[in-house]
Amino acid sequence: MLADNILEMLKDEISNIEYERYIKQLKFDEKSSKSDFLVYKAQNPLIANWVKTKYSKKIAQLYEIKTGVKPKVEIVVTKFDKKRKKIIPKETQKNTSSTKLNPSYTFENFVVGSSNQFAYTAALSVAEKPGQLYNPLFIYGGVGLGKTHLLQAIGNYNLDRGKAVIYTTIEQFMNDFTYHLRNQTMDRFREKYRQCDLLLIDDVQFLSRKEQTQEEFFHTFNELHNKSKQIVLTSDKHPKLIAGLEDRLKSRFEWGLIADIQPPELETKIAIIKKKCELDGISLGDDVVNYLATTMDNNIREIEGTIIKLNAYASLMNQKITLDFAKSVLKEQIKEQQENITMDDIIRVVSKELNIKPSEIKSKSRSRQIVNARRIVMYLARNLTPNSMPALAQYFGMKDHTSVSHAMKKINEIMEKDENFKVQIEELTNKIKHS
Numbered sequence: 001m002l003a004d005n006i007l008e009m010l011k012d013e014i015s016n017i018e019y020e021r022y023i024k025q026l027k028f029d030e031k032s033s034k035s036d037f038l039v040y041k042a043q044n045p046l047i048a049n050w051v052k053t054k055y056s057k058k059i060a061q062l063y064e065i066k067t068g069v070k071p072k073v074e075i076v077v078t079k080f081d082k083k084r085k086k087i088i089p090k091e092t093q094k095n096t097s098s099t100k101l102n103p104s105y106t107f108e109n110f111v112v113g114s115s116n117q118f119a120y121t122a123a124l125s126v127a128e129k130p131g132q133l134y135n136p137l138f139i140y141g142g143v144g145l146g147k148t149h150l151l152q153a154i155g156n157y158n159l160d161r162g163k164a165v166i167y168t169t170i171e172q173f174m175n176d177f178t179y180h181l182r183n184q185t186m187d188r189f190r191e192k193y194r195q196c197d198l199l200l201i202d203d204v205q206f207l208s209r210k211e212q213t214q215e216e217f218f219h220t221f222n223e224l225h226n227k228s229k230q231i232v233l234t235s236d237k238h239p240k241l242i243a244g245l246e247d248r249l250k251s252r253f254e255w256g257l258i259a260d261i262q263p264p265e266l267e268t269k270i271a272i273i274k275k276k277c278e279l280d281g282i283s284l285g286d287d288v289v290n291y292l293a294t295t296m297d298n299n300i301r302e303i304e305g306t307i308i309k310l311n312a313y314a315s316l317m318n319q320k321i322t323l324d325f326a327k328s329v330l331k332e333q334i335k336e337q338q339e340n341i342t343m344d345d346i347i348r349v350v351s352k353e354l355n356i357k358p359s360e361i362k363s364k365s366r367s368r369q370i371v372n373a374r375r376i377v378m379y380l381a382r383n384l385t386p387n388s389m390p391a392l393a394q395y396f397g398m399k400d401h402t403s404v405s406h407a408m409k410k411i412n413e414i415m416e417k418d419e420n421f422k423v424q425i426e427e428l429t430n431k432i433k434h435s
């Protein structure tokens with residue numbers, strides 16, 4: 001079987017020890033795989049996560065070289081599957097066959113803090129009363145903040161109750177659409193997507209500029225909505241900011257409830273790290289947990305990858321994960337992140353967007369427009385750089401940090417009242433991150 005050969009091919013590319021320890025432990029799951037979807041089984045989450053972060057791209061590349069098809073690679077933990085008692089009535093099995101939900105993405109495994117509380121509550125309400133409260137529910141937020149987790153939690157919750165659930169990324173939806181269009185089997189496509197109780201679509205920002213898919217999705221949406229079937233969407237940005245998305249879709253996405261997930265505050269970050277360690281059976285001292293939470297970026301997926309990496313290194317070297325050990329392993333990674341965004345980046349983007357000269361932002365001018373821009377810069381700098389309030393006060397030649405904290409308060413106040421302003425701040429954040 002080709003998929004097994006691919007694993008063999010990896011042998012030449014990685015160290016023997018890693019091959020024996022991780023790759024050799026995988027089993028190809030022929031039943032669950034398709035020509036563009038490879039599923040491998042691992043016996044424990046450690047192996048699964050390690051392979052996922054380090055090798056799934058490689059496996060996909062090798063497969064693509066061999067077959068010309070770029071597959072999605074999934075590593076599942078077999079033990080998890082056994083533990084999970086799931087009873088799905090016969091007739092819904094047909095409808096859910098395309099659903100690939102990660103069974104550990106549940107509400108119980110989701111750590112709630114003020115950054116994600118709103119989205120969590122909205123998701124749970126919708127899971128409990130699909131089609132009755134907010135339709136659609138639109139969850140948006142930055143990378144690795146838990147959108148897919150919440151979306152799939154809604155799915156898992158309803159699968160357990162025998163509902164017909166379809167979970168798909170918008171990319172899969174698009175591929176499926178193209179496939180059925182080409183094979184003139186659009187009836188089957190429509191039957192599949194229009195006869196479910198819940199349609200969960202991940203990463204709808206990728207609908208951008210895909211006119212034909214947008215058209216089809218528009219009709220899918222309408223039909224489900226008319227039948228009061230629940231639709232839940234996620235995106236990395238507010239619907240207003242998805243460029244190249246038809247207005248009629250934008251407005252539909254805003255029909256129900258829009259819930260954002262913000263980057264986690266320190267406490268939540270710590271709680272999430274502890275939860276992940278508990279789930280993966282990894283033990284980390286509080287000093288290491290605090291170190292990770294304070295030094296790493298907010299992307300939980302990256303933090304998870306780092307924990308797996310630490311654990312794997314430690315077990316390879318037969319060594320405890322002490323704070324020093326963690327520091328030495330992560331030195332390079334953390335340095336890279338912190339050097340990412342500078343004050344100049346922020347000022348450049350803000351001044352361009354607001355049509356103000358960078359020198360004016362740094363000046364002492366009290367004109368309203370400039371004061372406003374300066375506040376925005378301070379707010380963004382606090383969120384995107386490691387600069388403290390006193391450091392920012394010094395940067396702007398202010399007496400002390402009270403002006404900075406006043407600026408933060410002002411911006412937060414306006415954001416709470418004015419949705420458009422909030423969206424503008426998000427847009428600026430995205431631009432700075434990608435500048």
Ligand code: ADP
Nearest residue numbers: 109110111143144145146147148149272300301
């Ligand atoms: P997104 O879809 O927003 O990019 P994911 O939902 O894929 O992010 O989350 C990335 C990882 O972080 C997942 O493994 C997820 O379980 C975890 N995660 C994110 N937020 C939380 C949370 N609040 N509690 C527990 N795990 C979380």
Ligand code: MG
Nearest residue numbers: 147148149202
């Ligand atoms: Mg996601």
